[in-house]
Structure formats: C-alpha cells, structure tokens
Amino acid sequence: MEIAVIGGGSIGLLFSYYLGRKNRVTVYTRTEGQSEAIRANGIHLLKKGCDFRAGVNAAPLEKWTGREELTILAVKQYQLQSVLNSVAERMPGDASLMFLQNGMGHVKWLSELPVKNIYIGSVEHGAMAIGDHSVSHNGIGVTRVAVYKGEAGPIKHFTEMELVDFPVEMADDFRSVLIGKLVVNAVINPLTAAFQVRNGELLDNPFFYEIFKDLFSEVAMALRLEDKEKHFANIVSVCRKTSANSSSMLKDIEAGRQTEIDGILGYILEEAEGQNIDTPIIRTYFRHIKGKEFQRGASI
Amino acid sequence: MEIAVIGGGSIGLLFSYYLGRKNRVTVYTRTEGQSEAIRANGIHLLKKGCDFRAGVNAAPLEKWTGREELTILAVKQYQLQSVLNSVAERMPGDASLMFLQNGMGHVKWLSELPVKNIYIGSVEHGAMAIGDHSVSHNGIGVTRVAVYKGEAGPIKHFTEMELVDFPVEMADDFRSVLIGKLVVNAVINPLTAAFQVRNGELLDNPFFYEIFKDLFSEVAMALRLEDKEKHFANIVSVCRKTSANSSSMLKDIEAGRQTEIDGILGYILEEAEGQNIDTPIIRTYFRHIKGKEFQRGASI
Numbered sequence: 001m002e003i004a005v006i007g008g009g010s011i012g013l014l015f016s017y018y019l020g021r022k023n024r025v026t027v028y029t030r031t032e033g034q035s036e037a038i039r040a041n042g043i044h045l046l047k048k049g050c051d052f053r054a055g056v057n058a059a060p061l062e063k064w065t066g067r068e069e070l071t072i073l074a075v076k077q078y079q080l081q082s083v084l085n086s087v088a089e090r091m092p093g094d095a096s097l098m099f100l101q102n103g104m105g106h107v108k109w110l111s112e113l114p115v116k117n118i119y120i121g122s123v124e125h126g127a128m129a130i131g132d133h134s135v136s137h138n139g140i141g142v143t144r145v146a147v148y149k150g151e152a153g154p155i156k157h158f159t160e161m162e163l164v165d166f167p168v169e170m171a172d173d174f175r176s177v178l179i180g181k182l183v184v185n186a187v188i189n190p191l192t193a194a195f196q197v198r199n200g201e202l203l204d205n206p207f208f209y210e211i212f213k214d215l216f217s218e219v220a221m222a223l224r225l226e227d228k229e230k231h232f233a234n235i236v237s238v239c240r241k242t243s244a245n246s247s248s249m250l251k252d253i254e255a256g257r258q259t260e261i262d263g264i265l266g267y268i269l270e271e272a273e274g275q276n277i278d279t280p281i282i283r284t285y286f287r288h289i290k291g292k293e294f295q296r297g298a299s300i
Numbered sequence: 301m302e303i304a305v306i307g308g309g310s311i312g313l314l315f316s317y318y319l320g321r322k323n324r325v326t327v328y329t330r331t332e333g334q335s336e337a338i339r340a341n342g343i344h345l346l347k348k349g350c351d352f353r354a355g356v357n358a359a360p361l362e363k364w365t366g367r368e369e370l371t372i373l374a375v376k377q378y379q380l381q382s383v384l385n386s387v388a389e390r391m392p393g394d395a396s397l398m399f400l401q402n403g404m405g406h407v408k409w410l411s412e413l414p415v416k417n418i419y420i421g422s423v424e425h426g427a428m429a430i431g432d433h434s435v436s437h438n439g440i441g442v443t444r445v446a447v448y449k450g451e452a453g454p455i456k457h458f459t460e461m462e463l464v465d466f467p468v469e470m471a472d473d474f475r476s477v478l479i480g481k482l483v484v485n486a487v488i489n490p491l492t493a494a495f496q497v498r499n500g501e502l503l504d505n506p507f508f509y510e511i512f513k514d515l516f517s518e519v520a521m522a523l524r525l526e527d528k529e530k531h532f533a534n535i536v537s538v539c540r541k542t543s544a545n546s547s548s549m550l551k552d553i554e555a556g557r558q559t560e561i562d563g564i565l566g567y568i569l570e571e572a573e574g575q576n577i578d579t580p581i582i583r584t585y586f587r588h589i590k591g592k593e594f595q596r597g598a599s600i
Contacts, residue, residue: 194494195591207591211584280580284511291495291507 001157002026004068006061006083008034010127011100012074013135017043018166019072020054026068027058035059037132044134047165061086066095070154072121077101077263084109091115096154098145102185103263104178110148117150120174122181126245139242140165146174179223183231184238185264186219187212189249190285193259193292196250200243203236211281218279222272249289256296261289301457302326304368306361306383308334310427311400312374313435317343318466319372320354326368327358335359337432344434347465361386366395370454372421377401377563384409391415396454398445402485403563404478410448417450420474422481426545439542440465446474479523483531484538485564486519487512489549490585493559493592496550500543503536511581518579522572549589556596561589 001023005016008029016027020043027043029035038058045052064071064087075083080101096117099106110118126139145155145168152170159168171177191202191212202212216235220228252259265286272279301323305316308329316327320343327343329335338358345352364371364387375383380401396417399406410418426439445455445468452470459468471477491502491512502512516535520528552559565586572579 195588197595201595205591205594207587207594211587211591214580214584280514281584284514284581284584287507287511288495291505291511294505294507295497295501 001070001154002068004028004064004066004071005074006064006071006087007074007079008038008058008129008132009074009076010129010135011123011125012072013043013129013133014045014125014127014137015072015074015100016056017045017052017054017135018163019161020056021163022161025054025056027056028061028064029058030061032060034132041133046130046134046136065090066092070096070098070158072098072100074100076258077103077106077260078258080106081109084113096150098155098158099148100143101263102181102260103267104182105263105267107148107174107178115150117154118148119145119155120148120177121145122177124181126242137165139245143168144171144177144180145169146171146177148174179225180231180234182264182268183216183219183223183225184235185260186268186282187216187235188239189247189259190261190265190289191215192247193249193253194285194288196254198243198250199239199245199247203239203243215281215285218272218282219268222268222275222277222279222282253289253292258293259289261286261293265289301370301454302368304328304364304366304371305374306364306371306387307374307379308338308358308429308432309374309376310429310435311423311425312372313343313429313433314345314425314427314437315372315374315400316356317345317352317354317435318463319461320356321463322461325354325356327356328361328364329358330361332360334432341433346430346434346436365390366392370396370398370458372398372400374400376558377403377406377560378558380406381409384413396450398455398458399448401563402481402560403567404482405563405567407448407474407478415450417454418448419445419455420448420477421445422477424481426542437465439545443468444471444477444480445469446471446477448474479525480531480534482564482567483516483519483523483525484535485560486568486582487516487535488539489547489559490561490565490589491515492547493549493553494585494588496554498543498550499539499545499547503539503543515581515585518572518582519568522568522575522577522579522582553589553592558593559589561586561593565589 003019003023003025005012006028008027016025019025027038035058042053042055095115097115098119098121100121100123122144124141128136130136159170188199192199195208202208216232225231249259265282269282269286303319303323303325305312306328308327316325319325327338335358342353342355395415397415398419398421400421400423422444424441428436430436459470488499492499495508502508516532525531549559565582569582569586
C-alpha cells in the first residue's frame with residue numbers, strides 16, 4: 001500500500017518507520033533538508049538499546065499531491081490548520097486522510113474537507129524525535145482508529161498489518177477514540193507542566209493527587225462522561241505506567257515551545273461554557289499554561 | 301528603652317539594627333554561634349550600596365527572661381509555637397510582647413498567653429538576611445502596630461522614635477493591620493511561587509493577571525472584605541512597587557524551605573469552610589504549595 005505521512009516529528013517518524021516495513025511510505029517534511037536526510041539514511045528507530053532501520057521515501061510538503069492511497073496527518077494540532085491550508089488546492093476529492101492530533105478542537109474543521117474518506121486516530125505510544133531521521137520508541141502503546149466519514153477500506157489494511165510493537169485497533173465511534181485520550185491529556189499534561197514533575201508524582205504526592213481528582217471531576221462534568229470510574233481508573237493507570245516520564249506538555253514548557261493546551265483544556269473550557277457550567281480549576285490551569293506560553297513569547 | 305528581639309532572621313536583624321540605634325537591644329537567636337557573631341560585629345545593614353552598623357547585645361533564646369520592657373517576636377509563624385513553648389515557663393506576667401508574624405493563624409493563640417500587654421504588628425519592609433549578622437534592606441516600607449490586649453505604653457515609645465527609613469504607625473484595630481497584609485500575601489505569594497515569576501509578572505502577563513483577579517475574588521469573599529476595591533488597588537500597588545522582587549514564598553520554594561502557606565491560604569481556607577463557601581482556586585493553590593513543600597520533604 002502507498003502511504004503518505006505528513007510531518008517529520010516524533011509521531012510522523014514513528015509511523016513512517018513501522019508502516020515503512022510493509023508499505024511504500026513517503027514522509028512529507030517541512031524542510032528539504034530533513035527530506036534529504038531521510039532519503040539518505042532511512043528512518044532509524046531506537047528501542048531497548050537497538051537501532052532498527054526502515055527505508056522510506058521523503059519529500060517536502062509542497063510535493064504532496066494526495067496520490068497515495070492513504071495520507072496520515074501527523075502534525076501537532078496547532079500546526080494542522082496551516083498544513084491543511086497549504087495542501088488544500090492539491091487535495092484530490094477521492095483522498096483518504098487520517099488525523100492523529102490530540103484533543104478534539106480539530107474535529108469541527110473536518111466536516112468541511114472535500115475528500116472521500118476521513119479517519120481519526122489516537123496514538124498512545126511514547127516517542128521522542130532525535131535529530132532529523134531517528135526516533136526513540138520509549139513506550140509501546142496502541143493506535144486506535146475510527147471512521148469519521150466515508151468507507152473503512154483503506155483503514156482495514158492498516159489494522160491488519162500486525163506489526164510487532166505497533167498494534168492498531170479499529171473502533172466504531174471516533175468520539176470515544178478521542179475522548180479517552182483527551183481526558184488523560186487534560187489531567188496529566190497541565191498538572192505535570194504546572195508542578196514541573198514527572199507523571200508518577202501526581203499519584204505519589206498527596207496534595208497534587210487531591211488537585212488531580214478535583215480537575216478530573218470538572219473535566220468529567222464538562223464532557224458529560226458516562227463511565228467516570230472507568231475514565232478515572234484509566235488515567236491513574238496511564239500515570240502509573242508512565243510514572244518516570246515527563247509529559248509532552250512539561251517538555252514543551254521546559255523547552256519554551258508552544259503547547260497543545262488550546263486543543264485540550266481550551267476545548268473542554270468551551271464545552272463547559274457552552275453548557276453554562278463553571279469550571280474554575282480547568283480555567284485556572286488553562287490560564288496557567290497560556291501564561292507560561294506568553295512568558296516565552298514575551299521574552300523573545 | 302530596653303528591647304528584646306527574638307529571632308535572628310531578616311526581620312529580626314532589620315528591627316535590631318534600627319531599634320539598636322536608639323535603644324538597648326538584645327537579640328535572642330537560635331544558636332550561640334550567631335549570638336557570638338552579633339556581639340562581636342554588631343548588626344550590619346546594607347542599603348543603597350552603603351554598610352551601616354549598630355552595636356547590640358545578643359544571647360541564645362534560653363537566656364531570655366522577659367526582663368526587657370518590650371519583647372518583639374520576629375520569627376516565622378510556623379516557628380512561633382515552638383518558640384512560645386520554649387520560653388513559656390520564664391515568661392513574666394507583666395511582660396509586653398509584640399508579634400510580627402504574617403497571616404492570621406497565630407492570633408487565636410494570643411488570648412491564652414498570661415502576659416500584661418500584647419501588640420500586633422505588620423511589616424512591609426523588604427529585607428534579606430546575609431549571613432549571621434548582616435541584613436540587606438531592599439524595600440523601605442511601614443511597620444503598623446496595634447494593641448491586641450493591655451496598655452499602649454511601651455508601644456508609644458516605639459512609634460515616636462522617628463528613625464530614618466523605618467517609619468512606625470499606630471493603628472486602632474489589630475484586625476485591619478493584619479488583614480491588609482494577609483490579603484496582599486494571599487494573592488502575590490502563592491501565585492509567584494506557583495508560576496515561579498517575579499511580582500511584576502502577575503500584572504504584566506495577561507493570563508496570570510486573570511488568575512490574580514479570580515484568586516482575589518475568592519479571598520475577598522472568604523474574608524468578607526468590605527472595601528474590596530481599596531484592597532485590590534493596594535495589592536496592585538504593592539505588586540507594581542516590588543515588581544522586580546521575588547516574593548518570600550517563591551524564595552522559600554526555590555530554596556526548598558517550608559513556606560508560610562498554612563498561615564496565609566490555609567487560614568483563609570478555614571475561614572471559607574467555616575462559612576460553607578466553596579473556594580476552589582484558594583484550595584488549589586494551597587495544595588499546590590503544600591505539594592511543593594511535600595516534594596522537598598519527600599526528597600530528603
């Protein structure tokens with residue numbers, strides 16, 4: 001199968017490596033320099049002390065024409081709008097697109113895209129890009145995918161590949177695919193970034209754990225979660241399994257980068273406001289992280 | 301006038317220096333080593349690039365007998381209980397005590413003290429201890445004092461000394477003396493410590509300023525403040541005047557020390573709970589700072 005992966009960050013490289021083992025993959029990157037490095041070296045995956053390699057093609061984003069059977073958009077949510085704008089004119093009506101962004105904020109844009117098939121995925125792997133063409137696979141998780149619009153055809157292949165350490169599961173309802181991850185991200189990411197601690201500290205520090213529970217309660221209320229206990233147990237389990245890890249939002253804050261706070265707590269805050277529910281703790285942590293981003297911007 | 305100052309930290313040294321210029325002052329310290337250093341060198345005050353000196357007497361706390369006409373307790377609120385316990389047996393019934401602690405939490409203990417005169421003071425100076433016998437006077441403020449119990453006699457002298465850069469004002473109501481400072485400390489200290497920013501950033505960062513306003517609203521509600529606008533304007537003014545300073549709570553957190561959070565947000569949280577008022581933002585920042593203190597304790 002021919003697959004396009006848009007984005008040369010950690011998730012783009014991770015998917016390109018695994019899919020590149022059984023498919024003809026082209027990675028579309030922001031810079032020609034990164035494309036050259038990938039064409040010359042392939043993609044290297046670092047896992048448990050070993051260095052694996054998959055040969056893939058690569059080109060800058062301007063070259064994307066949508067001729068591949070499936071295009072995977074593996075950019076951050078806050079980069080998605082500009083990527084879609086830059087490829088809009090070349091997008092074939094029969095294209096199949098898969099979106100891997102965190103949060104729910106981008107879903108409202110998808111109904112307007114004039115393409116045949118749209119899929120939504122949620123990635124639970126831990127991965128970190130190392131240079132232009134290498135990615136470290138730190139935590140093996142699952143990719144869940146669901147049809148947003150169109151036919152399941154191209155995605156069936158995707159879920160049937162059975163790649164070691166890269167399981168893909170099909171789900172019926174794209175909302176449940178995104179909500180589960182959104183709830184996890186909404187609690188773990190802002191709190192670890194605000195307290196500047198690793199994930200496990202949210203459970204091990206009794207004061208932080210009280211805030212963790214309060215924030216979850218507001219998130220559950222704003223999103224009208226039905227199975228609250230199951231979601232809560234899932235967050236605790238993710239926190240425990242990744243206890244020694246720094247969350248992506250903590251890493252972003254420490255590196256002075258933009259975070260995904262708008263698509264996570266920003267989205268939930270809008271949901272709460274739309275229902276006239278007051279969520280002071282969500283509001284406070286949303287502003288806390290926005291303030292940290294502002295500090296970085298103001299100091300440039 | 302003979303004056304005892306209990307405590308060799310920044311406020312104890314600041315008061316000992318200024319009062320030592322016109323009075324016979326004895327500083328009571330935790331260690332004999334610090335007493336020796338003060339007896340040998342006097343107290344040095346660093347201000348605007350100059351080094352001033354005042355000769356004072358000094359002794360370890362065990363030597364305090366309460367024979368001085370006024371004893372000033374210049375220790376942190378969380379140290380006060382243990383200081384009072386250790387001097388309780390020697391405390392003369394005709395003693396005059398002045399308390400300079402932040403917060404309101406200690407006021408409930410004062411009614412049980414079997415002494416003649418009790419005064420309450422609030423200190424607005426910026427000061428930082430430098431070694432055993434030196435203090436840097438970074439921000440010149442006012443000391444406000446009021447009678448809690450007994451006669452104003454010993455304190456009259458105190459307010460009439462007219463020391464340059466050390467103004468003392470008498471107030472009628474000890475509650476208003478403490479509340480003004482408590483409100484300022486309740487907003488500026490926890491937020492600067494949580495965001496790890498200097499005071500001015502609370503006004504200059506629009507996201508932090510929104511949290512600042514929300515936290516003030518809860519504090520005003522919990523303390524049933526009557527003149528809300530005046531208190532708010534005062535916090536803004538203090539924040540502006542000290543914009544380049546790090547708050548004491550930020551310094552405490554950075555140094556891994558205990559903070560005054562129990563006497564500040566902890567006290568206000570109890571006030572709110574006593575009235576069945578929900579104050580989620582106060583609760584969250586109280587836990588945030590307690591969690592930071594716990595991290596330090598857990599890492600020892």
